[in-house]
Amino acid sequence: MNSRLLRWQRAVGWLALVLVALDVYFVFFYAPTEKYMGDVQRLMYYHVATAWNAYLAFGLALVFSILYLWRRDERFDRWAVSAVEVGVVFTTLVLITGPLWARPVWNAWWKWDDPRLTSTLILWFIYIAYLILRASIEGPRGKRIAAVFAVIGFVDVPIVHFSVQWWSSFHPQVISSQGVNMTGEMVFTLAYTSFAFMALFFYLLLLRANVERIKAETERLEERLSAD
Amino acid sequence: MALIGPNGAGKTTLLRIIAQLTRPDEGRATLFPDEPAMRRRSHARRALGVLMEGSYLYEGMTVEENLRFYGSMFSLADLERRIDEGLARVDLAGVRHRPVATLSKGMRRRLALLRAVLHRPRLLLLDEPFDGLDRRSVDMVQQWLAELAAQRCTLIMISHDLSWVAPLCRRVCLLERGQLVQSWKEDEIPARLWTEGYGPWLGRGRR
Amino acid sequence: MKSFVRASWAVAEKDLRIQFRLKSLLLSMVVFALLIQVLLHFSFQANPAALEQMAAGLLWLPVFLSTLLGIGRLMAIEEPEENWEGLWLTPADPGAVFMGKMLGSLALVALVESVSVPLFFILFNPPVPQSFPLLLVTLLLGTWGYVSLASFFSVMARMSRLGDLLLPILLFPVSIPLLLGVVRLTQMALFPTMPGQEGLWLAVLIAYDVLFTLLPVLTFEYLLEV
Numbered sequence: 001m002n003s004r005l006l007r008w009q010r011a012v013g014w015l016a017l018v019l020v021a022l023d024v025y026f027v028f029f030y031a032p033t034e035k036y037m038g039d040v041q042r043l044m045y046y047h048v049a050t051a052w053n054a055y056l057a058f059g060l061a062l063v064f065s066i067l068y069l070w071r072r073d074e075r076f077d078r079w080a081v082s083a084v085e086v087g088v089v090f091t092t093l094v095l096i097t098g099p100l101w102a103r104p105v106w107n108a109w110w111k112w113d114d115p116r117l118t119s120t121l122i123l124w125f126i127y128i129a130y131l132i133l134r135a136s137i138e139g140p141r142g143k144r145i146a147a148v149f150a151v152i153g154f155v156d157v158p159i160v161h162f163s164v165q166w167w168s169s170f171h172p173q174v175i176s177s178q179g180v181n182m183t184g185e186m187v188f189t190l191a192y193t194s195f196a197f198m199a200l201f202f203y204l205l206l207l208r209a210n211v212e213r214i215k216a217e218t219e220r221l222e223e224r225l226s227a228d
Numbered sequence: 229m230a231l232i233g234p235n236g237a238g239k240t241t242l243l244r245i246i247a248q249l250t251r252p253d254e255g256r257a258t259l260f261p262d263e264p265a266m267r268r269r270s271h272a273r274r275a276l277g278v279l280m281e282g283s284y285l286y287e288g289m290t291v292e293e294n295l296r297f298y299g300s301m302f303s304l305a306d307l308e309r310r311i312d313e314g315l316a317r318v319d320l321a322g323v324r325h326r327p328v329a330t331l332s333k334g335m336r337r338r339l340a341l342l343r344a345v346l347h348r349p350r351l352l353l354l355d356e357p358f359d360g361l362d363r364r365s366v367d368m369v370q371q372w373l374a375e376l377a378a379q380r381c382t383l384i385m386i387s388h389d390l391s392w393v394a395p396l397c398r399r400v401c402l403l404e405r406g407q408l409v410q411s412w413k414e415d416e417i418p419a420r421l422w423t424e425g426y427g428p429w430l431g432r433g434r435r
Numbered sequence: 436m437k438s439f440v441r442a443s444w445a446v447a448e449k450d451l452r453i454q455f456r457l458k459s460l461l462l463s464m465v466v467f468a469l470l471i472q473v474l475l476h477f478s479f480q481a482n483p484a485a486l487e488q489m490a491a492g493l494l495w496l497p498v499f500l501s502t503l504l505g506i507g508r509l510m511a512i513e514e515p516e517e518n519w520e521g522l523w524l525t526p527a528d529p530g531a532v533f534m535g536k537m538l539g540s541l542a543l544v545a546l547v548e549s550v551s552v553p554l555f556f557i558l559f560n561p562p563v564p565q566s567f568p569l570l571l572v573t574l575l576l577g578t579w580g581y582v583s584l585a586s587f588f589s590v591m592a593r594m595s596r597l598g599d600l601l602l603p604i605l606l607f608p609v610s611i612p613l614l615l616g617v618v619r620l621t622q623m624a625l626f627p628t629m630p631g632q633e634g635l636w637l638a639v640l641i642a643y644d645v646l647f648t649l650l651p652v653l654t655f656e657y658l659l660e661v
Contacts, residue, residue, distance in 0.1 A: 247524070249520060249523075249524075249661050250661060269526070270526035270527075270528075271526070273524060273525060273526040274526050276524065278524055280517070280520075281517065282515075282516040282517025282518070282520060282521065283516045283517075284516055284517060284518055284520065284521030284524075285516055285518075286449065286453065286512070286516075286518065287515065287516075288452075288453035288456055288457065288512070289449065289452060289453060293449075293452065297445055297449050298521075298525065300441060300442070300444075300445035301442055301445055301446075301522070301525040301526075301527050302525060302526060303438055303441065303526070
């Protein structure tokens with residue numbers, strides 16, 4: 001199991017490196033400059049790509065948490081916490097690229113009436129809470145309780161999204177109901193960037209899961225040593 | 229049955245595993261394996277009585293209120309009668325309306341025991357039931373446990389003082405460092421055990 | 436089903452019995468709520484002109500914050516003498532135990548509100564509410580959802596090294612939708628505003644309450660489990 005995981009990790013790592021490196025070309029050269037916002041708009045690709053992958057991360061965390069509660073296999077918990085951690089990193093990136101993009105365009109770092117940014121912030125808080133919760137209760141009980149929180153948190157995510165949206169509406173509808181407001185090249189760049197970042201996401205996930213596995217094995221060995 | 233052994237032998241852990249309060253690292257403990265109805269947790273709970281380190285009593289309520297509460301939680305019929313009889317049996321009828329916080333240690337133990345058997349469990353798990361009790365309370369509890377045992381209730385008790393459990397046991401299990409070292413049935417129990425303790429049998433680990 | 440209700444009721448009654456003997460918790464929660472109201476008044480230099488914007492906050496923050504502080508004490512009843520274990524060992528459904536704790540807490544918070552809400556009207560002198568029924572429904576739905584999650588997360592928090600400190604970290608992000616709904620509806624109930632959105636927000640609150648009462652009831656066993 002261990003060597004297989006490590007092999008996957010290395011393979012995906014190289015793939016991610018290649019894809020992300022190539023992505024620089026797409027984002028900065030292939031995609032056209034946006035009419036109104038200028039080159040700053042290129043941040044959008046990273047912003048949206050990391051946002052989607054963050055949602056993927058938390059979705060995976062939900063699945064692993066449910067599996068852990070059902071089967072009590074520690075491996076599921078390891079995958080869950082890894083997914084959440086990488087998800088939080090990605091969400092942090094979203095929260096950083098958002099204002100960086102917003103400042104030149106709207107002349108303000110943060111706009112409270114931008115629902116997507118606000119719900120992303122709340123999302124960030126929810127999963128930070130998961131990490132703190134899991135870290136502050138020892139043993140399998142901590143993993144169990146954190147898993148329950150992951151389920152409740154994820155169920156809350158769509159509710160937060162919609163309620164914040166109904167509260168106010170401001171986010172530029174990049175992909176709106178009338179169709180995509182972007183050129184073909186932009187769409188492709190966005191799709192490609194999302195895919196590249198997904199590779200990056202899986203690499204980080206595998207990396208983190210491996211760390212957890214090694215930690216768990218170390219603990220088990222320590223226990224056995226101290227018992228004798 | 230008595231579980232005996234030195235500190236850290238794992239007696240409490242074993243009892244907690246039987247009570248389904250702790251998960252074992254390996255293997256499983258099943259209660260009443262021959263009865264399929266017992267797989268439902270609520271059924272199994274009804275058959276189980278537990279008295280361990282915590283008394284499961286609420287200090288802010290009176291003796292009677294505590295018993296009534298657990299009576300409701302166990303959905304007991306004829307609760308009044310059971311409480312009346314029970315209180316009389318452990319000689320707590322006089323303090324019926326006193327808050328638990330005001331009771332002495334011996335009284336609390338007796339009340340905790342009453343609470344544990346109020347629903348007439350078939351299996352009673354006791355961790356050091358006589359600990360810290362005065363002579364009178366010890367006698368009362370011993371008598372009551374003997375009655376319960378006679379009424380087809382299985383008792384598993386942990387005690388570090390063998391003299392307390394001696395009259396009640398049909399089987400004794402000696403544990404040491406998480407393993408069963410020796411087990412005696414009623415007629416095999418050596419007299420030496422009661423007088424000299426289990427010392428001579430330690431160190432003979434067997435899987 | 437009947438045993439579920441009976442067990443919930445038994446737990447709630449036990450909690451309330453213990454609390455009413457002591458009285459100190461209820462009193463502290465009420466006093467705290469009032470202090471928050473005074474504090475808010477000064478912090479935001481509230482003036483009558485700004486009242487329309489501030490009203491919902493002035494009404495709900497005292498309730499939210501005093502619940503935050505007080506609910507830990509209610510859950511703490513089960514901590515001495517391993518009482519959580521004792522409850523786990525009864526045949527009662529763990530969900531019923533949760534409902535009991537939740538309903539007991541709800542009763543206490545409702546009592547706090549019965550003081551803080553009238554006092555809000557006295558201290559801040561808002562005009563007669565546009566819709567009294569809407570205000571009542573909002574109070575009911577909002578308090579229910581908030582107390583349900585607060586009870587659940589309080590038990591989680593108390594199991595951790597951080598204790599009650601963890602409760603706001605767990606509760607606030609998850610309860611944002613409730614906060615939004617409650618503030619909007621309160622505003623609509625108190626002041627003449629543009630009509631039409633009440634249905635939406637009431638639906639949000641009802642869905643929220645149902646979801647976040649059902650989920651805790653179903654998953655409480657994972658918390659009680661030892």
